[in-house]
Amino acid sequence: MTDYPFPPALRLLRWAIHGTFAILLVIAVAAAARQGQAPPALGGTLLGVLYAVGILIERRLPHYGGQTHLRLGRIWLVVITLGWAALALASPQFVWLAFPLFFAYLHLLPLSVALPGVAVLTVAAILAAAWHEGRLTSAQIIGPTIGAAVATLMAMVYKVLYAESEERRLLIDDLVRTRGKLVEVESDAARLAERERLAREIHDTLAQGMSSIILLLRAARRDLAEDPAAAEHHIAEAEHAAQENLEEARNFVRALAPPVLQHSSLVAALRRISDSAVAGTSTQVRFEVSGTPVPLPAAYDATLLRVAQGALGNVSRHSGAEHAGVTLTYLDDAVILDVYDDGHGFDVSNPDGQAAGTGYGLRVMRERVRTLEGTLAVESSPGEGTAVVATLPLLRGEAA
Template identity: 80%
Template sequence: MADYPFSPALRLLRWTVHGTFSILLVVALAGVARQGQIPQVLGGILLGVFYAAGIVIEGRLPHFGGPTHLRLGRAWLVLITVGWAVLALAAPQFVWLAFPLFFAYLHLLPLAVALPGVAVLTVAAIMAAAWHEGQLTTAQVIGPTIGAVVATLMATVYKVLDAESEERRLLIDDLVRTRGKLVEAESDAVRLAERERLAREIHDTLAQGMSSIILLLRAARRDLVEDPATAERRIVEAEDAAKENLEEARNFVRALAPPALQQSSLVAALRRISDSAVAGTSVQARFEVSGTPVPLPAVYDATLLRIAQGALGNVSRHSGAGRAGVTLTYLDDVVMLDVYDDGRGFDPSETAGFGLRTMRERARALGGSLTVESAPGEGTAVVATLALPLWEAP
């Protein structure tokens, strides 16, 4: 079956025209057959066969609806018109075949050519009927004229509907393409977000853990000869840190909460990492809680823990501090995490490393904020503030 490039309404019109032509041709053949006009019968059959052959051939042509198909269709219409004219002069029964030809003209020809063609065809039908009757009557004029007007109006309406249908189809195609692009862009955004998330997790956990292990092993090497007991303790601490790092890596795959929070509270986890993050360095860390602790959603616990890990990692690696402190403060409507040190400090307006950007993004993801107060030679304070969920507020 041909894949017609026309709307359903226009296809219905086409097959209605073909059906009307077939019915009128059968009626005409029956009329001339009753009168024993064999040549006219044979001519009518030949016209019908040629008409049907054109319909069959057009459905098998490649590039249906293209320029070649249109040229062949117009040539077919000319031959059908000539055949109709011969039969209309031979027998009056064939005159009414002009009606479906009106539609064919309006469908296959440009409007500027189709309308004069329909007018000529109408006049030819009127003159053929008058020639057979031997006189021109009002009925002979009104019949073909009304048929031409009706055919013109119907074809025009159907063309307008077809144009609107094509416009809607193009709009739907554009919408489908746009939706596909949006889906692709959304997929890219999801992949980038996941990549960013993994980068943050690795920076705040594995990277910090590996730094702690390196510092502990370096301290153990220094104490290996003069203080073997201390060196042994450092090695044990490094082994524990390596185990925790391994568990962090496994949690990336399982997308679980941080190991430090799986079997303990946020307060206990922060107390533990405050000691382990600076182990093997000369930094003395202190952890404090202010206010009354309240339960927080797991994502809040994880975010505050990751921010503390990132900030303490910066203290141990970059600050050169002697003392550091971590304070978790519970107020009526917010929870605050302060990580401060008395190290060398820096200019926050000129230094914006990946770690600080990651901590700020973590806070913003929960509607919070992160501020950094520092100056060269004056230490550093990192303050994360998260609004307590309404259902958690005391």
């Protein structure tokens, strides 16, 4: 009767009831016409039109089950009932139209009203049949009574199915809302993760490069008066570092690999940044490779390079070390990067990291390594230097 969200089984049941009413009405009108009963035949046709109009109106009503729907439906039911009563008294062929009306009563009225209404309708059908026969028989009692009982039972099943359908619909609506909230939470988490990733990239690339440029320019200014050749060398190094930083920025926007890795291996890239990261300072860096180098996944190369840049950046800015070392070790099941220095050191129990810094660089390095299921160990104490060891596991077939 309306396009509310019922499952197919319930919609089929509703249309079966309407179909039963239509079939019984057509049979009754045809029988009355054959017997020359023009007024009942015309009345039956009018009743069918009113029934169809009610269905059409109901299909166009919004908010199924609302007060407007119920009010109009009950008015429609009263009109149909009165029309049926008049036809049932006029011709016995219309008595059996009471059967689909049982369902309408049980559907549109609360049970406290519907059940007495069905009982009254049943008694009316029995009396109408007896009126036309001129006597009351057991068949006249049993037929409408069984019809009322079957209709009541089916209506109860219908209500149970409807309740389950409504419960399922509410559950689906709740799941849809929950899914929407989860999407929002995941979107927020993704934004936070992307913000953290951008912060790591900026810290490990642009910030480190700028630090190197500043150190080189300071060294050039220091040597400008006494050693112009050394100053020129520092300026050239700063220019080269600025060019690399520009490439880092461009590739950072494009989300590409670090430019230092685009045209060289990890070993060559680490050797290069070992020389440039502490340029302009008195720190001497030694780079070593242990084991047999093997090709690594691009994510491993980028992570190890960023860890080395971050650790060497800390050496140049905070340690005041005379010597530092970078060791890349290839094992059968892991690759290890070790960056150490003989500088001031710091208290590793301090959650903020180095006293002179923010500790953000170490946290970034840990997060990078943890992303690849690796570990980052930091060993240091005041006056004893610092060692940063990054270990990335190599599963079978992961190298190359």
